[in-house]
């Protein structure tokens with residue numbers, strides 16, 4: 001009787017999804033601290049290509065500058081190519097897939113085990129993202145949650161009025177969140193149908209993280 005080969009190593013194929021301001025960056029970095037997996041962010045990969053002025057980088061720039069998505073075929077090729085280098089590792093994708101065709105193309109090369117969806121109420125995110133106020137004269141920055149001005153709407157030192165950057169204005173934030181929802185919903189529905197969507201709901205990262213942590217402990221060994 002021959003020696004039996006070891007069982008195939010089960011590698012985690014995960015995706016993390018969450019709107020801007022949902023704490024996705026913090027949760028991702030905590031995941032990386034606790035578990036040995038590779039994190040591949042499409043935005044980071046694109047920015048790296050932009051900086052290195054690669055062919056993809058030059059094409060991507062025109063889309064990114066206009067706030068548009070990179071065409072699916074370019075994006076998919078770029079990510080799948082990068083994933084080839086990670087085939088021996090557990091991995092977590094961030095920012096990809098953003099569309100159903102991207103999710104379908106990903107499915108053709110591997111089976112996604114889990115999609116971690118950070119489900120934070122839009123009202124909470126809006127409060128977070130609109131909390132920043134600036135004193136234009138000095139550039140002093142206030143945050144209504146963490147370091148509010150002594151008097152609402154006024155700089156502590158000069159007593160001049162504070163302003164909000166266009167990006168931090170409620171109407172801009174609402175527009176971004178609505179665009180996110182419209183774009184992401186079909187992808188979430190796609191993974192829901194496949195039975196791999198895991199939503200974690202809460203209003204604070206410190207509330208959501210323990211749930212994500214406990215969930216991943218059922219899938220991966222913790223780094224000591």
Ligand code: AMP
Pocket residue numbers: 042043044046063064067068069070071075094095096097098099102
């Ligand atoms: P992010 O840092 O994830 O917000 O990505 C920055 C920009 O890169 C986005 O606004 C898009 O233009 C582009 N991008 C990132 N990921 C994707 C993707 N999966 N599909 C298409 N475009 C993307």
